């Protein structure tokens with residue numbers, strides 16, 4: 001089951017995706033991530049089980065009592081493609097970015113004409129929360145804005161290409177590109193404990209949609225299938241903590 005997760009790519013937003021490129025413990029080791037967590041807590045040989053009931057009970061005990069470090073024994077490595085609007089928020093998660101990430105270089109690689117985020121709908125400003133959005137604009141207004149956005153992208157990209165043709169360095173020509181919408185690709189590694197912190201914060205209803213859909217996809221498509229007991233305990237004890 002977990003073997004099939006490696007290499008799996010899940011589409012997110014209009015042009016983004018998440019791909020799991022590695023997992024520790026690796027499925028080939030024949031030990032589930034849940035059991036690796038339990039083994040770490042017992043300081044026993046990885047994969048040594050005391051039976052499913054006792055193993056699962058211990059894992060739930062660890063989660064309930066915030067005995068956190070065993071959850072750091074499982075690691076996920078992802079390749080991601082997301083607009084800068086998402087990346088900008090992602091990099092605030094130091095344990096899911098700064099410690100171990102490699103990002104595409106706009107100094108080295110040329111941006112592609114289709115590297116820009118086009119939202120499916122336009123959300124209105126939230127009436128009471130200055131940082132949040134509310135209901136979608138009516139379809140006709142949304143469509144008009146989308147057309148303007150695409151025209152803006154086209155013009156920015158045309159100027160970018162014009163600058164490149166004049167011999168301007170890629171690191172400078174990119175000043176013409178719409179910064180917040182440009183798609184970025186990066187590789188990042190995170191342990192299960194810090195991933196749960198990210199998921200708790202970014203799957204919450206107050207997280208911006210453009211990062212929430214990535215968090216939800218990671219949880220649904222990778223975290224839950226890789227760590228079913230941990231996900232169950234997370235939902236019971238930790239997912240809504242602090243709300």
Ligand SMILES: Cc1cc2nc3c(=O)[nH]c(=O)nc-3n(C[C@H](O)[C@H](O)[C@H](O)COP(=O)(O)OP(=O)(O)OC[C@H]3O[C@@H](n4cnc5c(N)ncnc54)[C@H](O)[C@@H]3O)c2cc1C
Pocket residue numbers: 092093094095096194197201202206207208
């Ligand atoms: C809805 C929402 C709105 C936000 N709005 C803003 C905003 O307006 N402006 C803004 O700047 N940020 C904002 N943020 C980002 C937020 O402040 C955090 O930086 C981000 O969520 C990362 O959380 P974290 O520190 O728990 O995660 P990580 O950086 O991954 O850290 C995980 C945990 O590791 C520990 N840790 C990591 N690094 C250190 C360290 N150097 N020293 C001590 N302990 C450490 C902490 O216990 C931390 O909780 C927002 C986040 C959310 C979810």
